[in-house]
Amino acid sequence: MEVQKEAQRIMTLSVWKMYHSRMQRGGLRLHRSLQLSLVMRSARELYLSAKVEALEPEVSLPPALPSDPRLHPPREAESTAETATPDGEHPSPEPMDTQEAPTAEETSAYCGPRPAKVSRKRRSSSLSDGGDAGLVPSKKARLEEKEEEEGASSEVADCLQPPPAQAEGAFPNLARVLQRRFSGLLNCSPAAPPTAPPACEAKPACRPADSMLNVLVRAVVAF
Amino acid sequence: MYSKLHENNLNFPFRAGGGNDIQWCFSQVKGAVDDDVAEADIISTVEFNHSGELLATGDKGGRVVIFQQEQENKIQSHSRGEYNVYSTFQSHEPEFDYLKSLEIEEKINKIRWLPQKNAAQFLLSTNDKTIKLWKISERDKRPEGYNLKEEDGRYRDPTTVTTLRVPVFRPMDLMVEASPRRIFANAHTYHINSISINSDYETYLSADDLRINLWHLEITDRSFNIVDIKPANMEELTEVITAAEFHPNSCNTFVYSSSKGTIRLCDMRASALCDRHSKLFEEPEDPSNRSFFSEIISSISDVKFSHSGRYMMTRDYLSVKIWDLNMENRPVETYQVHEYLRSKLCSLYENDCIFDKFECCWNGSDSVVMTGSYNNFFRMFDRNTKRDITLEASRENNKPRTVLKPRKVCASGKRKKDEISVDSLDFNKKILHTAWHPKENIIAVATTNNLYIFQDKVN
Numbered sequence: 001m002e003v004q005k006e007a008q009r010i011m012t013l014s015v016w017k018m019y020h021s022r023m024q025r026g027g028l029r030l031h032r033s034l035q036l037s038l039v040m041r042s043a044r045e046l047y048l049s050a051k052v053e054a055l056e057p058e059v060s061l062p063p064a065l066p067s068d069p070r071l072h073p074p075r076e077a078e079s080t081a082e083t084a085t086p087d088g089e090h091p092s093p094e095p096m097d098t099q100e101a102p103t104a105e106e107t108s109a110y111c112g113p114r115p116a117k118v119s120r121k122r123r124s125s126s127l128s129d130g131g132d133a134g135l136v137p138s139k140k141a142r143l144e145e146k147e148e149e150e151g152a153s154s155e156v157a158d159c160l161q162p163p164p165a166q167a168e169g170a171f172p173n174l175a176r177v178l179q180r181r182f183s184g185l186l187n188c189s190p191a192a193p194p195t196a197p198p199a200c201e202a203k204p205a206c207r208p209a210d211s212m213l214n215v216l217v218r219a220v221v222a223f
Numbered sequence: 224m225y226s227k228l229h230e231n232n233l234n235f236p237f238r239a240g241g242g243n244d245i246q247w248c249f250s251q252v253k254g255a256v257d258d259d260v261a262e263a264d265i266i267s268t269v270e271f272n273h274s275g276e277l278l279a280t281g282d283k284g285g286r287v288v289i290f291q292q293e294q295e296n297k298i299q300s301h302s303r304g305e306y307n308v309y310s311t312f313q314s315h316e317p318e319f320d321y322l323k324s325l326e327i328e329e330k331i332n333k334i335r336w337l338p339q340k341n342a343a344q345f346l347l348s349t350n351d352k353t354i355k356l357w358k359i360s361e362r363d364k365r366p367e368g369y370n371l372k373e374e375d376g377r378y379r380d381p382t383t384v385t386t387l388r389v390p391v392f393r394p395m396d397l398m399v400e401a402s403p404r405r406i407f408a409n410a411h412t413y414h415i416n417s418i419s420i421n422s423d424y425e426t427y428l429s430a431d432d433l434r435i436n437l438w439h440l441e442i443t444d445r446s447f448n449i450v451d452i453k454p455a456n457m458e459e460l461t462e463v464i465t466a467a468e469f470h471p472n473s474c475n476t477f478v479y480s481s482s483k484g485t486i487r488l489c490d491m492r493a494s495a496l497c498d499r500h501s502k503l504f505e506e507p508e509d510p511s512n513r514s515f516f517s518e519i520i521s522s523i524s525d526v527k528f529s530h531s532g533r534y535m536m537t538r539d540y541l542s543v544k545i546w547d548l549n550m551e552n553r554p555v556e557t558y559q560v561h562e563y564l565r566s567k568l569c570s571l572y573e574n575d576c577i578f579d580k581f582e583c584c585w586n587g588s589d590s591v592v593m594t595g596s597y598n599n600f601f602r603m604f605d606r607n608t609k610r611d612i613t614l615e616a617s618r619e620n621n622k623p624r625t626v627l628k629p630r631k632v633c634a635s636g637k638r639k640k641d642e643i644s645v646d647s648l649d650f651n652k653k654i655l656h657t658a659w660h661p662k663e664n665i666i667a668v669a670t671t672n673n674l675y676i677f678q679d680k681v682n
Contacts, residue, residue, distance in 0.1 A: 034482060
């Protein structure tokens with residue numbers, strides 16, 4: 001549990017650092033961004049493996065689970081942020097649940113197929129023990145559910161295997177992670193991650209085409 | 224002759240290690256005294272020229288300050304000449320890239336001197352995007368006695384000119400002028416981390432995160448791309464270039480280091496684009512050291528060839544490694560700079576210190592290497608005696624010719640007297656840039672905003 005919490009914390013911290021580095025003079029530093037994403041990926045792997053160890057007996061859970069509204073961005077997720085992932089890639093976990101929503105985090109390294117639409121439906125999870133519901137994908141629209149069922153089971157299955165070879169680059173679906181992260185921040189209250197800048201909350205949340213996220217993606221890929 | 228230095232000797236019977244039992248003494252410190260450091264004053268690079276007579280520093284504000292060593296005073300040969308300010312100029316200004324809506328920092332990332340060919344000195348300075356060739360020349364005479372001009376430059380009324388005279392050069396106070404002779408711009412999409420002058424003294428390379436370009440010093444509107452590691456899909460990016468340097472003797476050879484801890488040696492004769500290395504230097508990771516942050520601390524922050532050209536040195540976050548160019552599978556020597564930080568990597572990640580890029584340097588004879596650490600400590604490793612020493616750049620040892628006391632960090636457990644515990648280290652006081660005089664035992668060590676000059680004790 002400690003390991004999980006620590007990994008969560010590192011993931012949160014990493015995303016915040018990534019955001020912050022974007023704001024620095026001189027612009028996005030490629031090397032720094034790469035290093036941050038590497039740490040995030042390691043944290044995520046650590047988190048997932050610790051999670052799997054804890055949940056080993058519960059591997060065969062029902063895949064469809066209701067979700068917490070705060071975990072999902074209120075606006076339409078940016079579809080440009082999403083890319084289809086190759087086989088073997090881990091779908092990214094949902095942001096963590098409830099009380100720790102502001103500090104909860106997901107990694108950026110891997111993202112499974114993600115729906116464009118997001119459901120506001122509250123979800124509870126039989127896995128939930130106060131902090132970890134997010135690992136299992138949510139139950140949204142039916143189409144999405146189906147994808148996520150596959151995602152969930154493959155994710156769990158993958159966790160049991162050794163971490164995949166380093167096939168992915170630094171920024172797969174970074175945009176997605178940031179989107180989730182900041183939607184979490186925007187939705188919840190002052191208990192933001194360690195030093196989340198207020199500017200973050202000032203960002204407009206409801207303009208998909210101009211989302212900060214999109215700008216970030218463009219900044220990263222625009223070279 | 225009885226020298227005051229002998230007095231010091233009585234109090235310091237202990238001979239400091241590091242470099243043939245050199246005892247390092249404080250010589251000078253440059254820079255503001257107050258603790259409130261202006262960001263523009265943060266030193267970002269330090270470099271001696273080829274003779275060692277000139278010492279250049281670059282700062283975050285885009286300025287270059289050059290110090291010149293006084294000629295040795297033959298009567299008082301206690302110490303070698305002091306370094307005094309020779310020239311100061313604004314090398315780079317902040318710029319704005321309108322296309323990307325990004326500000327381009329004026330911080331000087333690197334300075335490299337050209338070998339001296341005539342009375343003037345030349346150096347290359349670079350910020351994130353633009354490299355400039357500066358000419359530094361002296362003027363110590365000026366023409367006087369013009370017929371049509373007054374001494375202050377005003378024109379005389381021609382009707383008042385009754386005689387003619389020939390203007391003559393008269394001595395004046397030395398004036399050092401710096402003028403930009405070439406500006407090499409618009410060749411780098413990413414942030415320039417290195418420049419290196421070729422041994423042919425005609426070309427040089429500049430490296431950013433993903434590409435290395437080859438320039439001719441005379442030609443500013445063209446450069447050749449010799450390394451390009453940008454993947455077709457940026458999302459597949461796994462490593463970046465962190466440093467690059469030309470071989471000191473072979474004008475066709477250069478190396479570049481990566482964020483994954485590898486060094487590639489390339490031969491420009493092999494092909495126009497040196498994407499395929501001639502040699503790949505990589506040490507397999509020690510599985511017992513594997514940790515959460517292993518990947519990022521293996522990133523190489525600096526690579527330097529030895530003067531002989533036989534070896535190269537790399538610096539990663541915790542260690543310095545010496546590689547023999549003839550052996551690719553592992554370094555021939557490894558020195559731990561601050562191994563006690565290995566258990567603190569998480570905290571260092573939180574305070575961003577884990578991203579600090581330390582540089583390293585060789586002494587003139589390639590027998591000792593030096594690099595910086597935290598708490599204003601810097602470390603020297605003697606390759607022959609295998610002894611190492613930790614010294615501190617601090618205003619407390621301010622008196623000239625004070626011998627520096629070796630420092631020791633206590634990793635854990637009982638702290639002996641005079642040792643410092645890891646937890647009391649000041650991580651805001653970091654020494655990232657150091658330089659060693661090419662011929663003598665004089666070193667320049669940059670703290671955040673001060674430049675310290677130390678010399679070995681001369682009897």
